[in-house]
Amino acid sequence: MVSWVPDKKLETLEQIKLRIESALPLTKLDILPNECPAGERSLVVDAGRGLAVAKFLRDDAQLKLDYCSNVTGIDWPEAKIKTKVKKKMLVEGVEKEVEEIVETLRSGHLEVVYHLYSMELKHGPIVLRMRTANRTDQTHLPSLTPVWRGAEFQEREIYDLYGVIFDGHPDLRRILMWDEFVGFPMRRDYVEPDDFEYEPTPHDEVLVEAKKHYPVEAKAEVKPEVKA
Amino acid sequence: MIEEGLKNELQKQGVYVTSLQELYNWGRANSVWPLTFGLACCAIEMMAASMSRFDLARFGAEVFRPSPRQADLMIVAGTVTKKMAPLVVRLYNQMPEPKYVIAMGACAISGGPFKQGYNVLKGIDRYLPVDVAIPGCPPRPEALIHAIMTLQEKIRNQKLTGPDRPRHLNAEIEGEYPVPAYGKHDLEPPKNPDVWQPPTMTRT
Amino acid sequence: MPPKSFEVKPKLDESGASIGELLEISMGPHHPSTHGVFRMDVVLDGEKVVKLKPVCGYLHRNHEKIGENISYLASMPYTDRLDYFCSMTNNWAYALTIEKLAGLAVPERAEYIRVIMAELTRLQNHTSLIGFFVHDMGALGTPLMYAFREREKILDLFEEVSGARMMCNYMRFGGVRVDVNDEWIARTKQLVANYGRFLDEFETFLNQNEILLARTQGVSPLTKEQAVNASLTGPLLRAAGVNYDVRKVDKYGIYSRFDFKVPLGEHGDLYDRYMMRVLEMRESIKILNQALRDIPAGPVMDPKAKLRGFRPKPGEVYGRIESPKGELGFYIISDGGPNPYRYRVRPPSFINITILEDMCLGHRVADVIVILGSVDIVLGEVDRCQPI
Numbered sequence: 001m002v003s004w005v006p007d008k009k010l011e012t013l014e015q016i017k018l019r020i021e022s023a024l025p026l027t028k029l030d031i032l033p034n035e036c037p038a039g040e041r042s043l044v045v046d047a048g049r050g051l052a053v054a055k056f057l058r059d060d061a062q063l064k065l066d067y068c069s070n071v072t073g074i075d076w077p078e079a080k081i082k083t084k085v086k087k088k089m090l091v092e093g094v095e096k097e098v099e100e101i102v103e104t105l106r107s108g109h110l111e112v113v114y115h116l117y118s119m120e121l122k123h124g125p126i127v128l129r130m131r132t133a134n135r136t137d138q139t140h141l142p143s144l145t146p147v148w149r150g151a152e153f154q155e156r157e158i159y160d161l162y163g164v165i166f167d168g169h170p171d172l173r174r175i176l177m178w179d180e181f182v183g184f185p186m187r188r189d190y191v192e193p194d195d196f197e198y199e200p201t202p203h204d205e206v207l208v209e210a211k212k213h214y215p216v217e218a219k220a221e222v223k224p225e226v227k228a
Numbered sequence: 229m230i231e232e233g234l235k236n237e238l239q240k241q242g243v244y245v246t247s248l249q250e251l252y253n254w255g256r257a258n259s260v261w262p263l264t265f266g267l268a269c270c271a272i273e274m275m276a277a278s279m280s281r282f283d284l285a286r287f288g289a290e291v292f293r294p295s296p297r298q299a300d301l302m303i304v305a306g307t308v309t310k311k312m313a314p315l316v317v318r319l320y321n322q323m324p325e326p327k328y329v330i331a332m333g334a335c336a337i338s339g340g341p342f343k344q345g346y347n348v349l350k351g352i353d354r355y356l357p358v359d360v361a362i363p364g365c366p367p368r369p370e371a372l373i374h375a376i377m378t379l380q381e382k383i384r385n386q387k388l389t390g391p392d393r394p395r396h397l398n399a400e401i402e403g404e405y406p407v408p409a410y411g412k413h414d415l416e417p418p419k420n421p422d423v424w425q426p427p428t429m430t431r432t
Numbered sequence: 433m434p435p436k437s438f439e440v441k442p443k444l445d446e447s448g449a450s451i452g453e454l455l456e457i458s459m460g461p462h463h464p465s466t467h468g469v470f471r472m473d474v475v476l477d478g479e480k481v482v483k484l485k486p487v488c489g490y491l492h493r494n495h496e497k498i499g500e501n502i503s504y505l506a507s508m509p510y511t512d513r514l515d516y517f518c519s520m521t522n523n524w525a526y527a528l529t530i531e532k533l534a535g536l537a538v539p540e541r542a543e544y545i546r547v548i549m550a551e552l553t554r555l556q557n558h559t560s561l562i563g564f565f566v567h568d569m570g571a572l573g574t575p576l577m578y579a580f581r582e583r584e585k586i587l588d589l590f591e592e593v594s595g596a597r598m599m600c601n602y603m604r605f606g607g608v609r610v611d612v613n614d615e616w617i618a619r620t621k622q623l624v625a626n627y628g629r630f631l632d633e634f635e636t637f638l639n640q641n642e643i644l645l646a647r648t649q650g651v652s653p654l655t656k657e658q659a660v661n662a663s664l665t666g667p668l669l670r671a672a673g674v675n676y677d678v679r680k681v682d683k684y685g686i687y688s689r690f691d692f693k694v695p696l697g698e699h700g701d702l703y704d705r706y707m708m709r710v711l712e713m714r715e716s717i718k719i720l721n722q723a724l725r726d727i728p729a730g731p732v733m734d735p736k737a738k739l740r741g742f743r744p745k746p747g748e749v750y751g752r753i754e755s756p757k758g759e760l761g762f763y764i765i766s767d768g769g770p771n772p773y774r775y776r777v778r779p780p781s782f783i784n785i786t787i788l789e790d791m792c793l794g795h796r797v798a799d800v801i802v803i804l805g806s807v808d809i810v811l812g813e814v815d816r817c818q819p820i
Contacts, residue, residue, distance in 0.1 A: 307493050345497065
């Protein structure tokens with residue numbers, strides 16, 4: 001028995017995408033696949049159209065996504081992604097499926113994910129994603145707090161820990177770290193302050209850390225016990 | 229000083245002899261007033277210790293005072309984050325002498341399970357002198373009671389004169405510690421070298 | 433100087449002349465009422481609150497960062513320390529999310545044990561919450577003593593099966609760690625049978641208590657629209673009259689098998705929030721009775737579940753349950769490695785204080801404490817091993 005029940009009430013993501021694109025011209029949406037068995041795919045929205053799409057999702061009579069449950073920030077640094085692609089190729093005159101590893105360069109960006117539900121119609125979730133242009137200077141995204149008040153503190157948290165600047169947020173300040181703090185601690189490349197403390201039994205990574213702080217003296221030779 | 233044997237003998241006859249030091253420390257040890265000061269999970273066990281089943285009142289330590297001005301024991305119950313550490317030190321400074329500190333739980337001792345964090349102080353002993361440390365995550369209420377008994381033991385054995393006399397009887401020692409400031413990534417200074425020095429370690 | 437969260441302007445009459453001063457005070461982070469290290473910057477006009485900004489982060493223990501650097505299984509004990517009153521429901525939320533991510537099944541008996549543990553957690557959380565809530569109103573000690581007396585009995589049951597009073601670390605993806613024995617079930621049955629009587633007693637003392645009525649009725653009412661828009665969940669939302677309980681909506685686990693009702697409030701004021709907890713406990717007792725009656729024999733771990741060296745396929749998942757404080761969710765992104773790429777907790781306490789300011793505006797400063805108490809925050813969760 002599986003302990004979660006997939007939602008069946010909702011129309012498919014493709015239908016929603018089509019309806020948004022016809023209702024809001026100039027809006028381009030992508031559907032992000034998800035391989036996990038629960039398969040919650042998500043809608044990727046262009047940052048400029050984020051607010052309009054959010055309002056549509058909240059006010060549409062069939063969707064009525066009035067409840068923004070969860071807002072998450074994700075950091076995607078620049079990386080090389082290896083993906084396996086199945087290709088049909090002629091091998092020795094016979095058409096065969098061959099797996100090929102394709103390397104693509106993923107440009108660094110920050111991503112914000114909204115999980116939306118409907119309290120009135122009791123369905124969901126619809127996953128909405130927005131991406132910044134890069135991780136350094138163009139980290140602006142529209143704030144969805146005017147649409148869902150519940151996103152207010154969560155967006156502040158993402159600003160605090162990831163550095164996404166939400167335009168239109170009523171009160172964008174640090175929320176968890178102190179105000180004088182510099183940097184965004186949840187980013188993957190954040191270097192934590194070096195405050196290693198003595199560890200009586202270091203092992204693995206801690207041992208590497210310990211060796212940096214305490215010079216290792218000449219290793220005493222341990223002679224194996226000889227059985228009589 | 230009166231001999232222990234003679235004292236016992238006199239006691240059997242109904243004569244109770246004591247010294248001022250003993251009487252003074254007896255009074256102090258049995259009326260420790262902790263500060264109502266919960267930081268995290270351990271605070272719930274601290275509350276449980278003062279509630280119905282464990283009844284801390286039996287040890288004279290149930291009068292939790294919300295104001296540091298009226299308290300003489302600080303139970304650092306829970307994780308001290310870097311954001312909270314300056315306030316903990318300030319609260320300690322506000323307490324009148326004689327004052328004692330119990331570090332309750334793994335986090336207050338060393339950062340505990342959250343040690344690898346960017347916002348967790350690796351032990352309150354970096355800024356404050358700790359009298360009793362209780363291991364555990366969280367320690368059971370019985371462990372807190374044991375810590376209070378250990379502290380009472382310590383108070384009872386303090387000498388009122390001589391170089392080892394408690395701080396409040398020694399005018400040369402100041403009871404306040406510098407409050408760290410918020411820095412760009414860490415507290416400044418990250419530790420108080422007068423209170424805490426990393427132990428030297430030689431590895432073979 | 434750090435930027436101030438707001439400016440306090442002098443109070444002016446219509447002609448612009450000064451007619452007094454507003455007072456800005458900082459409540460917390462060390463305050464006997466705030467259930468932990470939580471601060472509120474409050475601006476007062478006399479005794480009336482005109483502005484309030486919550487300040488959290490004093491217990492930010494970087495739970496999420498740690499979760500991204502350790503294996504899937506190793507995060508389980510950390511979830512205990514989120515909302516440290518309800519370690520069992522935290523475990524369940526995390527286990528459920530990972531099961532959803534990897535498509536694991538859970539044996540029947542384990543599902544029943546999970547429900548029993550979750551409802552016992554709800555009982556002890558709501559009981560102690562009411563103790564704290566009344567404590568905040570000035571009933572120092574006594575109701576809390578009663579609450580903790582009952583809580584200890586439930587903690588004994590947890591301790592017997594998991595080995596720890598508070599930090600149970602009991603559930604695993606694919607089941608639960610150890611089985612319970614018949615004697616334990618018999619003792620739980622007895623506790624549940626007696627719990628109703630304790631609640632009767634509690635209600636007799638409190639429901640019609642004049643001070644409680646005066647301090648709670650009509651204070652800080654919330655409308656349905658406000659509550660939904662601010663993403664409130666749990667008893668707070670239902671006190672405002674919105675019928676939304678994840679146990680009913682998602683029917684996760686085996687909740688579809690039990691007969692229970694979702695109590696709803698009318699006004700969303702403090703009294704409704706108090707009553708919501710009492711009524712939910714009554715429903716929990718109903719669920720417990722059914723679960724303890726029907727629990728089947730069998731294994732408690734899915735044999736296919738692999739705890740060590742667990743590497744789910746790449747993908748992402750959001751799993752949620754109804755914890756005593758509201759919707760507790762976990763959002764996990766797997767990149768196929770031994771630890772999650774992104775590990776996010778949706779903490780109900782944290783999100784429930786989003787509209788704390790709206791709840792408090794116009795009320796007296798003494799009410800702020802009670803309102804905060806009614807939200808039921810646990811700072812471990814808010815600050816992850818965040819606030820309340």
